[in-house]
Amino acid sequence: MSGLRILVPIKRVIDYAVKPRVNRAQTAVETANVKHSMNPFDELSIEEAIRLRERKVPIQEIVAFSAGPAKSQDILRTAMAMGADRSIHVVVEEKDPQLEPLGVAKLLKKVVEEQKSDLVILGKQSIDDDASQTGQMLAGLLGWPQATQASKVDISDKTVTVIKEVDGGVETIKANLPMIITTDLRLNEPRYASLPNIMKAKKKPLEKKTLKDYGLDEQPRLKTLKVTEPPPRKGGVKVDDVDGMISKLKELGAL
Amino acid sequence: MAAVNQTLRHRVINIYKELLFLGREYPLGYEYYRTRLHKAFASQQHVTDEEQIRKGIERAEFVKKEIEALYYLKRYRALRQRYDKV
Numbered sequence: 001m002s003g004l005r006i007l008v009p010i011k012r013v014i015d016y017a018v019k020p021r022v023n024r025a026q027t028a029v030e031t032a033n034v035k036h037s038m039n040p041f042d043e044l045s046i047e048e049a050i051r052l053r054e055r056k057v058p059i060q061e062i063v064a065f066s067a068g069p070a071k072s073q074d075i076l077r078t079a080m081a082m083g084a085d086r087s088i089h090v091v092v093e094e095k096d097p098q099l100e101p102l103g104v105a106k107l108l109k110k111v112v113e114e115q116k117s118d119l120v121i122l123g124k125q126s127i128d129d130d131a132s133q134t135g136q137m138l139a140g141l142l143g144w145p146q147a148t149q150a151s152k153v154d155i156s157d158k159t160v161t162v163i164k165e166v167d168g169g170v171e172t173i174k175a176n177l178p179m180i181i182t183t184d185l186r187l188n189e190p191r192y193a194s195l196p197n198i199m200k201a202k203k204k205p206l207e208k209k210t211l212k213d214y215g216l217d218e219q220p221r222l223k224t225l226k227v228t229e230p231p232p233r234k235g236g237v238k239v240d241d242v243d244g245m246i247s248k249l250k251e252l253g254a255l
Numbered sequence: 256m257a258a259v260n261q262t263l264r265h266r267v268i269n270i271y272k273e274l275l276f277l278g279r280e281y282p283l284g285y286e287y288y289r290t291r292l293h294k295a296f297a298s299q300q301h302v303t304d305e306e307q308i309r310k311g312i313e314r315a316e317f318v319k320k321e322i323e324a325l326y327y328l329k330r331y332r333a334l335r336q337r338y339d340k341v
Contacts, residue, residue, distance in 0.1 A: 016333055040334055127334075185334055192323040195276040196269075 003060030004155075004177070006049045007117035009108055010042035010064055010079055012072045013128040020128075022227050029128070029227065031094075038075040041123025043082075043190040044183040048153060049121055050083035051188060057155045061085050063115055067107060069094050073206065080201035081193035088115075088207045090214070101129075103218035105137035110214040112142060118178040119160075124149050135182040145175035149184040263308050270315040271296055277322050282329065 014020055015035040023030045046064065053059045064079035064087040066072045076087040090107065092099060099107070112120060125132035139146035147153075147162035151170065154161040155177075162173045165184045193201075211217065239245040249255045271292070278288035299311055 016330060040330060127337075185331070185338065189327055189331075192277075192326065195273050 003058040004052075004119050005060050005115060005117045006052070006062045007108075007112060007115055007120045008042070008045050008049050008062060008064050008079065008084065009104075009111075009120070009122055009134075010046065010066050010075055011039045011123070011126045011128075012036050012066065012068050012075045013039045013126050016040055016127055022229050026226050026228060027224060036071065036075075038078055039123050039126045039128075040190075041125060041127070041183055041185075043123075044185070044187050045121040045123050045181075046079050046082050046084060047188045047190040048150075048181075048183060050191075052153070052155060053083070063088065063117070065108070065111055066090070067092050067099055067104060067211075076206055077198060077201050078193045080204045080206075081197040082191055084204075086205040086207070088209060090209050090211060092211065097218065097220050099218060100220055100222055101131045101133035102137055102221065103216070104134050105141055106218065107211065107214055107216055108134070108138050109141045110216065112138075114214075119181070120179075121181045121183065124182040124184055135180055139180040142178075142180070144178050144180050145173075146180040146182070147173045147175065148182045150181050151184050151186045153181060153187070260305055260308075263305060263312075266312055267296075267308065267315075270312055270319070274315065274319055274322075277319065277326075280326060281322075 013036065014029070014031065015037045018035050020034075021030040022028075046062075049059075049062045053062065062084045064076050064084040066076050066087070067090040070091060070093075072091075073089055076089055080087055088111065108120070111117075120135075120138065122135040122138070124135065135148060136146060138144075147160070147164050149165045150162045151165050152163040158177045160175055160177060160179050160181075162175075162181060164171050164173060165186070237248070239248055246255065274292055275289065278285050278292060281288040302308055302311060
């Protein structure tokens with residue numbers, strides 16, 4: 001076997017530090033003139049792919065992939081600055097119907113087949129939709145084993161051992177390649193894409209494609225009824241003494 | 256300037272540029288960051304001893320790492336607060 005071919009799909013989302021605003025028609029979150037960056041969980045997956053290579057796991061190629069508007073190029077460049085070898089960008093304009101997790105999974109299946117990848121590392125969820133479905137759906141479509149919410153990944157020969165975070169503890173999973181892994185927060189500490197590396201990444205190849213190239217014409221299946229902001233928190237009240245507190249608690253039904 | 260080692264000069268300029276680049280995401284704003292960075296470098300402009308300049312570059316590298324760590328922690332904490340209920 002001549003080294004792993006890793007595919008890392010990434011998504012351009014509203015930056016984690018920005019407070020999202022709902023648009024006036026209450027149909028979506030305002031994205032115009034808002035700072036965007038790479039989904040933090042996807043940064044973890046890029047980093048993990050690079051660390052596998054640095055740990056001398058034989059890796060032939062790390063390919064970053066993104067589907068989205070033209071600006072998604074920026075995050076692909078960041079991924080390449082971090083250490084991905086090349087990238088593929090499927091252009092989906094903002095005015096076109098947006099991809100849903102199932103659509104992305106179908107698209108990724110085609111990409112995996114085209115690129116002959118044998119390991120796909122995804123973020124466990126994106127911080128905009130928080131769907132947490134794409135990795136699982138892709139595993140289902142491909143019929144590959146999957147390890148979600150990974151906090152440690154080990155590869156020896158063709159066996160992958162993944163420690164994953166589950167409710168109240170960890171779970172260790174062993175499977176053979178090919179495989180799907182989705183990353184959790186404590187997997188690693190992503191490096192910063194430095195200025196010189198971003199400059200160097202400009203020379204790395206970036207392939208532009210469209211959904212038609214993959215023979216896909218996904219129509220949205222989900223309908224967004226309404227988007228609203230969470231209700232504002234109500235302020236607390238001060239009580240004068242212990243009796244006051246107890247009567248207040250009784251009033252609220254807590255006692 | 257002719258007497259000053261040119262490679263050292265380049266390294267100082269490079270690290271300054273890298274630090275400036277890091278400042279784009281500084282929590283208190285780019286302007287706050289840029290003026291302070293500029294001041295820090297300007298306050299060292301009289302240094303001519305090569306050994307001293309090397310020490311200065313080392314310090315700049317250290318600050319760079321600190322800022323990267325700051326960004327990482329800030330993001331990690333925000334995400335942990337949002338996604339880890341424990």
